[in-house]
Amino acid sequence: xxxxxxxxxxxxxxxxxxxxxxxxxxxxxxxxxxxxxxxxxxxxxxxxxxxxxxxxxxxxxxxxxxxxxxxxxxxxxxxxxxxxxxxxxxxxxxxxxxxxxxxxxxxxxxxxxxxxxxxxxxxxxxxxxxxxxxxxxxxxxxxxxxxxxxx
Amino acid sequence: xxxxxxxxxxxxxxxxxxxxxxxxxxxxxxxxxxxxxxxxxxxxxxxxxxxxxxxxxxxxxxxxxxxxxxxxxxxxxxxxxxxxxxxxxxxxxxxxxxxxxxxxxxxxxxxxxxxxxxxxxxxxxxxxxxxxxxxxxxxxxxxxxxxxxxxxxxxxxxxxxxxxxxxxxxx
Numbered sequence: 001x002x003x004x005x006x007x008x009x010x011x012x013x014x015x016x017x018x019x020x021x022x023x024x025x026x027x028x029x030x031x032x033x034x035x036x037x038x039x040x041x042x043x044x045x046x047x048x049x050x051x052x053x054x055x056x057x058x059x060x061x062x063x064x065x066x067x068x069x070x071x072x073x074x075x076x077x078x079x080x081x082x083x084x085x086x087x088x089x090x091x092x093x094x095x096x097x098x099x100x101x102x103x104x105x106x107x108x109x110x111x112x113x114x115x116x117x118x119x120x121x122x123x124x125x126x127x128x129x130x131x132x133x134x135x136x137x138x139x140x141x142x143x144x145x146x147x148x149x150x151x
Numbered sequence: 152x153x154x155x156x157x158x159x160x161x162x163x164x165x166x167x168x169x170x171x172x173x174x175x176x177x178x179x180x181x182x183x184x185x186x187x188x189x190x191x192x193x194x195x196x197x198x199x200x201x202x203x204x205x206x207x208x209x210x211x212x213x214x215x216x217x218x219x220x221x222x223x224x225x226x227x228x229x230x231x232x233x234x235x236x237x238x239x240x241x242x243x244x245x246x247x248x249x250x251x252x253x254x255x256x257x258x259x260x261x262x263x264x265x266x267x268x269x270x271x272x273x274x275x276x277x278x279x280x281x282x283x284x285x286x287x288x289x290x291x292x293x294x295x296x297x298x299x300x301x302x303x304x305x306x307x308x309x310x311x312x313x314x315x316x317x318x319x320x321x322x
Contacts, residue, residue: 137197
């Protein structure tokens with residue numbers, strides 16, 4: 001009796017579920033990725049606070065100012081060497097807001113200062129903003145990481 | 152004439168090579184993983200500091216002067232001394248931030264809501280120019296509130312401001 005020898009078959013895995021999961025992951029990261037650097041920059045290490053909580057109401061007209069460790073100011077990606085050089089920019093921002101119907105009292109200046117910045121720099125910035133007619137400020141801090149203590 | 156039928160008896164379909172597509176998909180996935188950034192939660196301490204204009208007339212009734220907190224700094228920017236100035240005089244707490252919070256708690260009392268001290272009280276912070284900002288934020292945190300044993304937020308001062316700096320003040 002002649003027995004035909006069957007060639008060993010190759011095991012083929014079904015890749016369809018893997019491709020589905022890969023597409024799911026891509027969609028997840030595409031939704032989450034944020035290329036905007038306007039508000040946050042890695043140069044600024046915010047101080048921590050146990051009371052850090054996202055504000056319940058977003059400000060009507062937020063205006064973010066970053067202060068680096070060396071005291072330089074970052075606004076919308078542009079660097080200003082000294083606080084005195086901000087005068088024109090602050091006036092422009094206030095005017096821009098007013099043109100869009102927001103009074104100076106509706107502008108919230110969000111100050112993101114590096115934790116090692118001198119407090120005097122922050123106070124100088126606040127004074128400069130006051131001179132430009134801005135009066136509402138928010139000092140931004142980051143959430144305390146569980147396990148670390150600020151007490 | 153016999154016509155040979157070449158090929159298998161099955162229907163020939165158009166084969167789509169999936170391998171390059173999977174390669175590109177993995178490239179995209181790696182790109183998004185590398186550019187993904189986990190952002191830490193951020194919060195705000197609100198400060199309202201209008202440019203003070205002198206007001207005519209007599210002071211408001213029931214005007215409560217602000218509690219004044221002075222933060223003195225070491226040359227390296229760390230906290231050297233915390234001094235609270237209230238009606239009874241100056242009280243020095245050294246570098247004990249918890250004592251500052253306890254003072255604020257005692258100042259506020261237990262009453263909350265409209266008309267209470269807590270709703271009206273204001274604190275004015277006078278920090279040395281060279282004091283590290285993180286130390287100032289720590290003081291603000293202690294003055295703003297705390298979480299009690301049940302993790303409920305107990306609010307203390309809601310109105311916080313900085314002492315106006317004189318012209319030309321610098322470090």
